[in-house]
Structures are given as C-alpha cells and as structure tokens.
Amino acid sequence: MTGKTIALVGNPNVGKSTVFNALTGMHQHTGNWPGKTVCNAIGEIYYKEQTYELVDLPGTYSLSSLSPDERFTSEYISSGEADIYLVVADATCLERNLLLVRDILSITHNVILCLNLMDEAEKKGISIDILALKRILKIPVICTSARSGKGLDSLLEALRKFRVDTSGGPPSGSVPEPGEIFRRCVTMSTQEPHGFDRKMDRILTSKALGFPIMFLLLILIFWITMVGANYPSAALSGLFAFLGEKLRYFLEFLAMPDSLISLISDGVYTTLAWVVSVMLPPMAIFFPMFTLLEDFGYLPRVAFNLDSAFKSCGAHGKQSLTMCMGFGCNACGVMGCRIIESPRERLIAILTNSFVPCNGRFPTLIAFILIFFTAGLGAFKSPVAGAILASLILLGILTTLLVSKLLSITVLKGIPSSFVLELPPYRVPKVGSVILRSIFDRTLFVLGRAIVVAAPAGVIIWLLANLYVGNMSVLDHCTSFAQPFGRIIGVDGVIVIAIILSFPANETFIPIMLMSYMSTGMLTDYSSLSQLHETLIGCGWDMQTAISVLILCLFHFPCGTTLLTIKKETGSLKWTALAFFLPSIIGIFFCLCINLFFL
Numbered sequence: 387m388t389g390k391t392i393a394l395v396g397n398p399n400v401g402k403s404t405v406f407n408a409l410t411g412m413h414q415h416t417g418n419w420p421g422k423t424v425c426n427a428i429g430e431i432y433y434k435e436q437t438y439e440l441v442d443l444p445g446t447y448s449l450s451s452l453s454p455d456e457r458f459t460s461e462y463i464s465s466g467e468a469d470i471y472l473v474v475a476d477a478t479c480l481e482r483n484l485l486l487v488r489d490i491l492s493i494t495h496n497v498i499l500c501l502n503l504m505d506e507a508e509k510k511g512i513s514i515d516i517l518a519l520k521r522i523l524k525i526p527v528i529c530t531s532a533r534s535g536k537g538l539d540s541l542l543e544a545l546r547k548f549r550v551d552t553s554g555g556p557p558s559g560s561v562p563e564p565g566e567i568f569r570r571c572v573t574m575s576t577q578e579p580h581g582f583d584r585k586m587d588r589i590l591t592s593k594a595l596g597f598p599i600m601f602l603l604l605i606l607i608f609w610i611t612m613v614g615a616n617y618p619s620a621a622l623s624g625l626f627a628f629l630g631e632k633l634r635y636f637l638e639f640l641a642m643p644d645s646l647i648s649l650i651s652d653g654v655y656t657t658l659a660w661v662v663s664v665m666l667p668p669m670a671i672f673f674p675m676f677t678l679l680e681d682f683g684y685l686p687r688v689a690f691n692l693d694s695a696f697k698s699c700g701a702h703g704k705q706s707l708t709m710c711m712g713f714g715c716n717a718c719g720v721m722g723c724r725i726i727e728s729p730r731e732r733l734i735a736i737l738t739n740s741f742v743p744c745n746g747r748f749p750t751l752i753a754f755i756l757i758f759f760t761a762g763l764g765a766f767k768s769p770v771a772g773a774i775l776a777s778l779i780l781l782g783i784l785t786t787l788l789v790s791k792l793l794s795i796t797v798l799k800g801i802p803s804s805f806v807l808e809l810p811p812y813r814v815p816k817v818g819s820v821i822l823r824s825i826f827d828r829t830l831f832v833l834g835r836a837i838v839v840a841a842p843a844g845v846i847i848w849l850l851a852n853l854y855v856g857n858m859s860v861l862d863h864c865t866s867f868a869q870p871f872g873r874i875i876g877v878d879g880v881i882v883i884a885i886i887l888s889f890p891a892n893e894t895f896i897p898i899m900l901m902s903y904m905s906t907g908m909l910t911d912y913s914s915l916s917q918l919h920e921t922l923i924g925c926g927w928d929m930q931t932a933i934s935v936l937i938l939c940l941f942h943f944p945c946g947t948t949l950l951t952i953k954k955e956t957g958s959l960k961w962t963a964l965a966f967f968l969p970s971i972i973g974i975f976f977c978l979c980i981n982l983f984f985l
Contacts, residue, residue, distance in 0.1 A: 391439045392431075392545060393468035395459065395490065397483050398445035399810045400476040401502045403427075404532040406442040409542070433542045441468065447482075449489040463490060469550045472541075474500045477507035477514060477529070478579070478811060480572055484564035487523065491561050496550055498526045500541055505531040506811065511575030519571045522562060533816060583811050590684065591809075596691045603684075604713070605776055607675050612748060615667035622666065623911075626659035645852075652908035653848025654841055657894065660909055661840045664893035666833055668745035672714040673824040681815035685710070690809065699787045700794025700801075702731035705738075709786060712739045715746075716948040720955055730800045736952055737965050738789050740944040741972075742782040746892035750939050751778060753896070757919040758932040778940055785941070785972065797964075836891055839946035843890035847898065850887070851907045861902055875977035876934035876984070878926065885938060890946045895939070930984045934977045941973030 396402040410429030431438040443459040450460070463471065471490055475483035480501075490497055501514065520527045526544050530537030561567075578584070589595055633655055637647045679685055685707055693703030704726050712719030719739040726732040743751060752775065760771045794800065850861040858866075861883065869879035884899035896918075897909035903925050904910055912918040922931075943966045944952065953962045 389436050390469040392470045392472050394442045394472050396474035400474050401532050402474040408532050471497045474502050477501045477504045481564050481568040488561045501529045504529045510579035513573045515571045590687045611668050611672045614671045618667040622663035649848050654844040656909050657840050657844030661891045669829040674821045677820045677824045678815045683810045683812045686809050699791035701734050701790040702726045705735040708735050712742045716740045716744045717951040720951045730798050734790050734793050738786045740969050741786040747939050757915050836947045839890040876930050876981040892945050937976045938973050941969045943970045
C-alpha cells in the first residue's frame with residue numbers, strides 16, 4: 387500500500403535525478419547539464435515497512451518559468467497533489483537555489499530541503515550553518531552527497547518522521563530574501579570558491595580556443611572509438627562465426643531443407659551477427675566517453691560555444707548537444723531532442739540529426755578514405771585520413787546548420803527561443819556508474835531496436851540474392867534497373883541497391899555491396915583493405931566513384947532504427963517521411979554536382 391506522495395523538486399543540475407535513483411533504485415538517466423529531465427518519472431521507496439511514491443519533476447529555477455517542462459512543475463506544485471515537497475538544492479550555489487525554496491514555501495510548508503553536493507561545497511571551502519538555516523526556513527534541512535550515498539539514510543528517516551500538515555493554505559510568516567539568508571548562513575574560506583571552474587571556462591569557452599578544443603576532442607573520441615572497436619568486433623565476429631557453424635549443424639540435424647537452412651543461417655543469423663558485432667563495440671566505447679564528458683560538465687560548454695551558430699539558423703542552442711549524440715547514434719540523438727522545449731525547434735533538431743555520421747557509417751567512411759585517398763603516403767597516411775574524415779564531419783555540421791536555417795524560414799517558420807544555460811561546476815565523473823548507465827540506457831536500447839529491424843531485413847536480403855528470375859537473381863535484376871540512375875549520380879546500380887538494402891543498419895552496406903559484386907548469395911566480408919581495394923577497382927571504381935560513395939554514405943536516409951525512433955517521437959508519418967527524403971535529396975544533389983565536375 388502506497389503511503390505519502392513525495393514530489394522531488396529542484397533547479398536543473400543539482401543532482402536531483404541522482405537522488406531519485408538512489409532512493410528508488412531505478413536506473414533513471416542522470417546528466418551533468420540542465421534540462422536532462424524533461425518529463426516526470428515516478429518510482430517507489432520502500433523504507434521500514436513503508437512505501438512512498440516519489441515523483442521526479444522537471445528541473446526549474448522558479449514557479450514563474452515559462453518553458454513547457456518548467457510549467458509542468460509549477461502546475462504540479464500548485465495543485466497540491468503531493469504530501470511532501472522534497473527540494474534538492476546545490477550546496478555550492480545556495481543563494482540561487484533558495485529562490486525556488488522561497489516560491490514553494492509561499493504555497494505550502496510541507497517542505498524538506500535536501501542540501502546536495504555537500505562534498506563539493508567542502509572542497510570549495512563553503513561552510514553552511516545548518517541550524518541557522520533550519521531556524522530561518524522553519525523546515526527540516528538534510529545534508530547529502532547523493533553520488534556517494536552519504537546522508538541518504540538521514541533523508542529517508544526525515545521523510546518517515548515528517549508530519550504532513552493537512553490544514554491547507556500557505557505558511558504563516560514571510561521568508562527572508564535569498565541574499566539575506568545566504569549572508570547569515572554561508573561562510574567561505576576563499577573569495578572565489580569557483581576559481582578553478584572560471585579558469586577552465588576561460589579556455590574551453592574562449593573564442594580563440596573553444597572551437598579548436600571542441601573539434602579536436604571530438605576527433606579524439608572518434609579515433610579511440612574506431613581503433614578500440616576493432617578488437618572486440620573481430621572477437622565477436624569470430625564468436626558468431628563459430629556459433630553460426632554450430633547453428634548450421636543443428637539445423638542439418640533437424641533435417642531441414644537446404645533452402646530453409648540457408649535462409650536461417652546465411653540470411654537472418656548472418657545479418658544479425660554482422661549488426662551486433664559491428665554496432666555493439668563502437669557504441670559501448672563511444673557512449674561511455676560521451677557520458678563521461680557529460681558527467682565532467684563539458685557538454686554545456688559545447689552548447690554555449692555553438693548556441694549563437696544555431697540561433698542564427700533559427701534553431702535552438704541545445705541542438706548542438708543532440709547533434710553530438712548523433713555521432714554515436716542518430717536514434718539516440720533523436721531521443722535526446724526531448725530536451726528542446728519548443729516543438730518547432732525540436733522538429734528542426736530531429737529532422738537534421740542524421741546529417742552527421744553515426745558510428746555505423748564511420749567504418750565505411752574510414753575504409754574508403756584509406757584505400758582511395760591515402761595510398762602510398764606511408765607515415766602521413768593516418769594524419770591525412772584524419773584530416774579528410776574531419777572535413778567530412780565539418781561538411782555534415784555545416785549542412786546541419788544550413789538545412790536548419792532552410793527549415794526555419796519555410797515549413798517550420800518561427801523566432802528562435804532563448805534559453806538559460808547554467809554552466810555547472812566541473813566534477814570528477816564516476817566511471818563505474820557512467821559505464822553501466824551508458825550500456826543499459828543507450829547502447830543496449832539502440833541495439834535492441836536495431837535487431838528488431840535487422841532480423842526481417844536478413845530474410846529480404848537472402849531472398850533477393852537467392853531467388854532467380856530467368857538466369858539472374860532478383861538482386862541482379864534490381865541492380866540492373868538501378869544502373870541508369872546510378873550512372874547519373876556517379877556510381878552504379880550495385881551501390882544504389884546496397885545503400886537501399888542497408889536501411890536496417892548502415893554497417894551492412896559493404897557486405898551487401900560485395901555480396902552483389904561477387905554473387906555469393908550471402909553477406910560477404912573482406913579480409914583486408916587491399917583485398918577490398920582490388921575488388922572495387924575490378925568492378926569499375928575510380929576516384930569519382932569513391933568521392934560519390936563518401937557523399938552518399940554521409941547524406942542518405944536515416945537507418946530503420948532512427949526512422950522508427952522519429953516516428954515514435956513525432957507521432958507523425960509526414961515528419962518521418964520528410965526526415966527520410968531530406969538527406970537523400972541533398973546527397974543526390976551533391977553527387978550530381980560532383981558528376982558534372984568530372985565530366
């Protein structure tokens with residue numbers, strides 16, 4: 387039986403979701419930048435034979451805020467639905483946090499104040515007179531460091547002992563101004579407790595160094611992801627190959643028809659094995675590193691640096707964060723667009739997220755760069771390849787800005803909204819929880835959706851390659867049909883069909899292309915880059931083909947997982963269709979221009 391309902395309230399970035407997770411045991415995602423919780427989450431607390439319902443409300447700075455998520459918090463508090471309002475405040479920035487406390491106390495006195503981040507306040511030389519604060523506010527005040535679990539037992543005990551006043555109406559007496567309370571209760575051993583943060587910000591958000599550092603850091607993450615993913619990908623491929631043989635033996639033991647064995651083994655299983663072995667390692671590396679930057683406090687600085695660029699394009703500054711998430715996975719980037727309050731600007735961010743390459747496209751881009759653009763460079767091979775990849779990333783970012791501007795003056799007209807961006811303090815990330823959170827909240831979630839899309843795709847790919855009409859497979863008929871269009875844009879019919887059939891997962895583009903070129907009837911891997919290069923040259927590839935394929939890999943319709951996510955997020959087939967056609971049209975346009983240049 388549920389007892390009291392407790393509303394968890396606080397400014398953005400005070401560790402409110404961390405408190406929620408610690409009290410309920412739920413794996414609610416936490417982040418070190420404002421606006422992470424954009425809808426309320428509900429969990430249950432079991433403590434000393436009592437059950438409490440805990441409602442995690444979106445972060446807000448005051449009850450007069452206007453954004454949709456903050457308005458929701460204000461309306462919920464004003465409704466009186468909760469028995470207790472647990473206000474989480476940042477002990478390192480108490481004066482600003484007390485504004486919300488004062489607003490809530492003007493409505494009800496069923497309030498408990500949780501002073502979180504006390505460990506950081508101590509490191510910064512900030513001392514708070516807790517007894518004086520209790521006396522002034524006339525409410526319980528509990529000190530916690532939720533990330534390490536300190537003080538949570540005292541908080542649970544305070545919730546258990548709290549006697550809810552059901553008389554209604556605001557409390558008697560007035561609460562002093564936050565400046566006044568801060569002066570009476572807080573002492574600092576140093577004149578500038580946030581001095582380290584200020585010094586870091588002078589570097590990371592400066593006009594001269596902010597963008598180069600941001601770009602180099604992004605390249606470093608990509609490099610670590612690609613190099614680090616090679617070994618687990620190879621190990622998984624070997625494991626799946628071994629299991630594939632055992633699967634085939636088992637199916638033969640069951641005396642299944644050869645065609646059905648091939649469909650299951652060479653079609654469904656091989657496709658799933660390829661998607662998992664190629665997708666899982668990069669995501670398992672990229673997302674933890676991305677979340678480490680989030681925990682460290684760097685991502686809000688990225689939004690700060692890019693805010694003016696996106697605002698000039700009629701978009702929202704937070705789109706820079708969702709764009710960065712898209713480098714790991716466009717589906718995750720689309721889900722991340724929930725942090726953007728304006729529906730118009732949220733749609734712009736969703737529709738343009740696939741203009742930056744996800745980790746599924748990076749192996750293809752890198753392979754073609756290495757075999758066609760850096761051959762014979764020796765020691766300069768890696769730097770040149772890195773520079774070309776960086777140029778492609780910049781092209782994707784610039785296209786994102788240009789298309790955002792185009793959408794903001796056409797189908798999604800409107801004035802860009804401003805937002806208050808709090809730059810949180812830099813913190814040492816908790817590596818263990820970051821890895822677990824990234825794997826369960828992002829990696830496995832996206833991989834699950836990819837598997838759902840890839841399984842039926844494996845059947846379709848096998849049928850196309852193994853069903854014959856006349857003396858040609860259906861796949862060969864499709865590539866022949868697409869050949870004239872492919873020539874117009876500087877490629878061939880095999881490449882066009884391979885891009886279309888890699889819709890379930892971008893990682894399958896090269897295997898499908900090799901399957902068609904070599905007529906193997908199943909997804910085909912390459913043993914080395916030199917072998918891939920020889921095969922492609924033998925199939926008529928030249929420098930123009932390579933450039934056109936790089937462009938098409940960068941700009942084409944989102945994968946099936948991303949489109950499924952777009953449909954769920956927008957609830958609209960119209961916007962999902964636009965998300966499909968928009969990057970495809972741009973990629974075709976660029977290829978036409980390249981083809982005209984080479985004529």
